[in-house]
Amino acid sequence: MLLAIFLYMIYLMKNTFFNEPECRKKLSEFVLTAQRLSMDVKCREFEKEFAKYQGRKYAVFVNSGSSANLALIQSLLNLGLIKKGDKVGFSAVTWPTNVMPLIQLGLEAVPVDVSEKNLNVNVENLIGLKEKIKVLFVTNLLGFSGRITEVKEYCEKNKIILLEDNCESLGSKVDGKKLGNFGLASTFSFFVGHHLSTIEGGMICTDDSNLHDMLTMVRAHGWSRNIDKNAESGLREKYNVSEFYNKYTFYYPAYNFRPMEINGFLGLEQLKYMDEIHKRRAENFKKYVSAAKNNVDFHKLDFSHMEFISNFAYPVICANKEVFAKYLEKFRDVEIRPIVGGSTVEQPFFNGKKYSCPNAKKIHELGFYVPNNPDLTADEVKTICKILEG
Ligand SMILES: Cc1ncc(COP(=O)(O)O)c(C=O)c1O
Known part of the structure; x- marks a missing residue:
């Protein structure tokens, strides 16, 4: 009887990937032949291709959408764009790991109500806000957004940094632009069931080179190994660090959010679909x-x-x-x-x-x-x- 019920269920997701049998076969081949399975060329290639797909200069691949959100907020703190105690507005209807990094990193998380018509934050929700927010971290919910061009203009006028949690809205467009391209940076989730699956995975996109370098450091221990070479020289000079010690010099508070080559391989495969x-x-x-x-x-x-x-x-x-x-x-x-x-x-x-x-x-x-x-x-x-x- 129980089996019969399960057989007739329509599930939220059926597969781990699109075109699953072929993808699993290619993945098996990859695992058997790849020289390295920790973050390497496939991850870098996926970042390049994803940035191109999204239409942004930079993409930093991490191990989940939640890590992407935490890394982004940590990076803004490290760069001094925000400081502990600042108020950050977020869409009242969202996923918890959009809000949790704000609390964990000592910011004041301020919920912004959403429209009952489009489920997202619109300018009228911001006008009524009592708190003066420094950052607005909107969530583009379920493939939708509010009238985000107006939100962007409002943020620019009021000197609010706009960030987009685009974990649920890859590929949707407003006013000729893909969602995830309206703010200083945007985050994506590649967990199973999302538009693109790498099993677990996430991405942060931006056009800002300083933020890109900081995200790259925050993803891996706070060291400078993977950042732009000029930026790395600047850091070494500032702290008077020799080449030998630079390998184990940790410049900023950070995490280990690195993805694996398996995730990079899957990202490149799934991007085709x-x-x-x-x-x-x-x-x-x-x-x-x-x-x-x-x-x-x-x-x-x-x-x-x-x-x-x-x-x-x-x-x-x-x-x-x-x-x-x-x-x-x-x-x-x-x-x-x-x-x-x-x-x-x-x-x-x-x-x-x-x-x-x-x-x-x-x-x-x-x-x-x-x-x-x-x-x-x-x-x-x-x-x-x-x-x-x-
Ligand atoms: C809006 C939103 N933000 C963040 C996340 C977290 O992503 P992940 O599950 O990859 O950690 C999700 C996950 O579903 C989400 O829907």
């Missing part, structure tokens, strides 16, 4: 939108400001608690989840009592997401659409 992955996710999304269009049980969402949506999972916000309970039952054979971490204000790790984020609370209490992945069959998409129709 990005167009196909985005196409399938976008097509499924359109079908879901069309199915849910006239369903009065759901709040209307509006992503008309977006040029291309590579959807991560399809969000549903129910009209009330009864409707919510009804759809949990209707979707019993489909793997659904709360909308990412829901409202961070409601999470036990975050001391959020003093903050009010009513839209995030609504999304937390009445929302869930439905699978969208490139391996869904036409029948599975149809089954989900049927339920979304109401």
Whole structure:
């Protein structure tokens, strides 16, 4: 009986990679023949190709999206762009490891409410903010963003550093630009189930060479081995370090967030399929939108400001608690989840009592997401659409 239930489930993700059998075969070959398995040429090559794909100057490959967020905030501190105690705004609906690095590194994490129409931060959410924030670390949720060009302009006008957690929105576009290209830097996750999987993995992209060098040091122990040679000479001169001692000189607070060659190899392989992955996710999304269009049980969402949506999972916000309970039952054979971490204000790790984020609370209490992945069959998409129709 239990087996029968499992057989009929539609899961959030089916595979570790796109085109899994071929990818596993190539990976086996690679593992058998590669000279080195610790970070080396494949990781460097993947960084180069990913930066090109994303349209940014630099990409720093790390071992997870969470590490990418922590490395980015540590780097801003090391560069003196921010200091302990500064206020950092973040999207109230996000993943916890977008917020945790802020707390861990002594910053004041300030939740910014999101729009109930597009689930993301928009200028109107910033205008109402009581706290004066130094940085805004937005999360582009589930393949969507708010009206991010306006957010960027608002940040520039108010001297706020804009960062994007783009772990869920690889490939989506607004105003002719890929998400992840609006702020000083952006982070990506390559965990299984994300648009691109390297099993575990993450990336930080930026156009700023100083930040790139700092991220490179923060990724590996705070040493200077992998940074630009001129920057390395500058550091050695500043601290009067000989070539011999430079190998074990640690210039800044850092971590070990290095990925492995296996991850680099997988990144390069999976990058080949990005167009196909985005196409399938976008097509499924359109079908879901069309199915849910006239369903009065759901709040209307509006992503008309977006040029291309590579959807991560399809969000549903129910009209009330009864409707919510009804759809949990209707979707019993489909793997659904709360909308990412829901409202961070409601999470036990975050001391959020003093903050009010009513839209995030609504999304937390009445929302869930439905699978969208490139391996869904036409029948599975149809089954989900049927339920979304109401
Ligand atoms: C928005 C967001 N940020 C950060 C992360 C963390 O990424 P990882 O699981 O690779 O550590 C995730 C993971 O799903 C995420 O959705």
